Amino acid sequence: MTVDILFFGKVADKAGIRQLKMELSDTGGSLLALRDKALGTVFAAGGLDATQVQMSVNQVRVTGDMPLSDGDEVAFFSAFSGG
Amino acid sequence: MTVDILFFGKVADKAGIRQLKMELSDTGGSLLALRDKALGTVFAAGGLDATQVQMSVNQVRVTGDMPLSDGDEVAFFSAFSGG
Amino acid sequence: MAAIETLLLQEALDGQALYARFIAANRLSGALVSFSGRVRDTSATGAVSHLYLDWYPGMTERSLADIAAAAADRFEVEALLVAHRCGEVRAGEEIVFVAAASAHRRAAFEAADYLMDRLKSEAALWKREVGTTLEGGGFDDWIEPTQKDSADLKRWNP
Amino acid sequence: MAAIETLLLQEALDGQALYARFIAANRLSGALVSFSGRVRDTSATGAVSHLYLDWYPGMTERSLADIAAAAADRFEVEALLVAHRCGEVRAGEEIVFVAAASAHRRAAFEAADYLMDRLKSEAALWKREVGTTLEGGGFDDWIEPTQKDSADLKRWNP
Numbered sequence: 485m486t487v488d489i490l491f492f493g494k495v496a497d498k499a500g501i502r503q504l505k506m507e508l509s510d511t512g513g514s515l516l517a518l519r520d521k522a523l524g525t526v527f528a529a530g531g532l533d534a535t536q537v538q539m540s541v542n543q544v545r546v547t548g549d550m551p552l553s554d555g556d557e558v559a560f561f562s563a564f565s566g567g
Numbered sequence: 568m569t570v571d572i573l574f575f576g577k578v579a580d581k582a583g584i585r586q587l588k589m590e591l592s593d594t595g596g597s598l599l600a601l602r603d604k605a606l607g608t609v610f611a612a613g614g615l616d617a618t619q620v621q622m623s624v625n626q627v628r629v630t631g632d633m634p635l636s637d638g639d640e641v642a643f644f645s646a647f648s649g650g
Numbered sequence: 651m652a653a654i655e656t657l658l659l660q661e662a663l664d665g666q667a668l669y670a671r672f673i674a675a676n677r678l679s680g681a682l683v684s685f686s687g688r689v690r691d692t693s694a695t696g697a698v699s700h701l702y703l704d705w706y707p708g709m710t711e712r713s714l715a716d717i718a719a720a721a722a723d724r725f726e727v728e729a730l731l732v733a734h735r736c737g738e739v740r741a742g743e744e745i746v747f748v749a750a751a752s753a754h755r756r757a758a759f760e761a762a763d764y765l766m767d768r769l770k771s772e773a774a775l776w777k778r779e780v781g782t783t784l785e786g787g788g789f790d791d792w793i794e795p796t797q798k799d800s801a802d803l804k805r806w807n808p
Numbered sequence: 809m810a811a812i813e814t815l816l817l818q819e820a821l822d823g824q825a826l827y828a829r830f831i832a833a834n835r836l837s838g839a840l841v842s843f844s845g846r847v848r849d850t851s852a853t854g855a856v857s858h859l860y861l862d863w864y865p866g867m868t869e870r871s872l873a874d875i876a877a878a879a880a881d882r883f884e885v886e887a888l889l890v891a892h893r894c895g896e897v898r899a900g901e902e903i904v905f906v907a908a909a910s911a912h913r914r915a916a917f918e919a920a921d922y923l924m925d926r927l928k929s930e931a932a933l934w935k936r937e938v939g940t941t942l943e944g945g946g947f948d949d950w951i952e953p954t955q956k957d958s959a960d961l962k963r964w965n966p
Contacts, residue, residue: 493862493934494950543867559864564871565951566861566892566931567755567845567904567924576704576776577792626709642706647713648793649703649734649773650687650746650766650913665840666828673824673844677900682823682844683920686831687913690838742835755845755924756960762841763917802914 485509485554489522492561495537499526499560508552515541516549518558536562568592568637572605577645578620582609591635598624599632601641619645652722656714657733658705665733665747672731672749679728679751683758685766691741695791696783698741704776705736713774717765724806725761727752732765734773741781767802771795810880814872815891816863823891823905830889830907837886837909841916843924849899853949854941856899862934863894871932875923882964883919885910890923892931899939925960929953 485508496502504526506518523534539546540559552558568591579585587609589601606617622629623642635641653675665686676682689701718732729751739745746769750761777793811833823844834840847859876890887909897903904927908919935951 490864492864494952496862497936497950540864540867543864543870559867561864562934562950563952564930564932565928565935565953565957566933567928573706575706577794579704580778580792623706623709626706626712642709644706645776645792646794647772647774648770648777648795648799649775650770666831669827669842670824677846678849680846680848682842682846684827684840684842685913685917686840688835688838688840690911691836753848755843759843759917759921759924766913766917 487518487552487554487556487558489518490557490559492559493564494562495532495560498532501526508554513552514549515539515546515552515558518552519560522560538563570601570635570637570639570641572601573640573642575642575644576647578615578643581615582643584609591637596635597632598622598629598635598641601635602643605643621646652727653729654715654718654722655729655731656711656718657731658711658714659733659735660737663733663735663744663747665744668731668733668747669749672729672751676729676751679758680753681755681758682749682751683755683762684749685747685762686744687746687766688744689739689741693779693781695779695789696781698779698781700738700740700780701745702738702778702780703736703745704778706774710736710774713772714769717768717772720768721750721761721765724764725750725752726754726757727761730761730765732769734769734775736775764806767799767806770799771803810885811887812873812876812880813887813889814869814876815889816869816872817891817893818895821891821893821902821905823902826889826891826905827907830887830909834887834909837916838911839913839916840907840909841913841920842907843905843920844902845904845924846902847897847899851937851939853937853947854939856937856939858896858898858938859903860896860936860938861894861903862936864932868894868932871930872927875926875930878926879908879919879923882922883908883910884912884915885919888919888923890927892927892933894933922964925957925964928957929961 489504572587731749733747748765750758752758780790889907891905906923908916910916
């Protein structure tokens with residue numbers, strides 16, 4: 485039971501990593517728990533906090549918590565800036 | 568002492584004429600007098616009245632009366648429609 | 651100082667060529683907005699074969715230049731191009747093309763929008779629409795500015 | 809149903825070619841508005857050499873398509889084209905092109921304007937600006953949406 489984790493933009497930059505696999509069991513299967521664990525480890529070095537990190541699950545943006553399933557693709561990223 | 572008179576748009580159409588020379592002395596040298604004389608003769612057949620006729624003198628739009636000089640170019644036309 | 655070009659064309663207006671020229675001349679601008687207007691083949695009256703745009707040589711050119719100069723005064727633009735047809739313009743042909751280049755996208759949009767609203771009611775042109783009604787009869791009508799055209803213009807001078 | 813095309817391009821974006829294609833595909837539309845955005849060679853920070861646009865394959869394409877679909881729902885348009893660069897975009901190169909075709913000039917203007925405001929804050933792209941400061945040092949900064957971008961977006965959802 486694993487999830488694929490991707491990082492984009494400033495978040496990828498600060499985390500110093502673009503991709504990661506994590507065991508779901510390590511985080512109780514919740515998105516916010518996964519984020520907080522990632523913040524506590526990967527992000528801490530870059531000085532990022534939760535307010536700077538946006539999320540998607542299977543390429544759909546999510547703002548609150550949700551349960552994760554085996555094989556889900558979770559992404560953490562900074563605010564979009566296009567145009 | 569003459570003025571050149573030009574007609575454009577619906578006004579030219581209704582008047583059935585695009586160009587005309589008139590003696591200034593016939594109208595006392597005033598733009599509105601010239602217009603009313605033109606309305607009374609050329610325009611009458613087309614059923615145009617003064618409210619449908621806009622004016623310029625020497626290619627500058629004029630809304631009220633003004634004295635005319637020898638050789639002035641006066642135009643009568645309907646509302647602009649471009650674009 | 652904005653670079654301003656205005657064209658009154660008796661022959662075909664080629665928006666694609668004007669766009670290419672404008673984009674090539676403004677490679678340092680961050681934002682470029684263009685508008686192209688074409689004669690539609692149908693109107694409320696019926697099937698349109700062509701428009702005829704009456705014009706006043708000298709005064710019409712000056713009205714285009716005045717409208718472009720007012721847009722350049724009002725918006726932070728680096729370049730403006732205004733091209734308008736006169737004479738007979740057949741259904742499917744382009745009748746007007748405007749483009750605005752600016753450092754700022756909002757200024758470029760607003761300048762092009764403003765140019766079009768003013769051209770519609772304040773360019774010295776008189777438009778006649780010629781075609782065939784559904785019943786098969788011919789029509790040939792002078793087009794006067796609509797209330798909508800007048801409302802569009804008032805947006806800029808509330 | 810509006811004809812919608814969205815493109816995410818890792819290579820050069822040629823606005824002139826896209827314009828030519830769009831105008832050719834929409835010869836029956838009365839009004840056509842286009843916007844082209846280019847990377848400027850200077851910013852508040854200094855001389856810009858290039859932008860780098862990070863993207864999320866799949867999600868970025870879908871965000872462009874969603875924004876275009878929303879514009880087609882909201883405005884009376886006949887066709888929309890949205891093209892956006894990703895990856896490295898050098899100063900002077902085009903970064904974004906949008907075009908809208910409609911029977912009505914106001915709808916074409918509004919659709920293009922709306923597309924740009926949404927792309928700025930809601931396309932799944934992350935922009936880094938790279939260059940040299942006036943003092944000669946290098947910079948490499950992530951660009952976050954500004955208050956102005958957020959205000960621009962709010963115009964459509966007051």
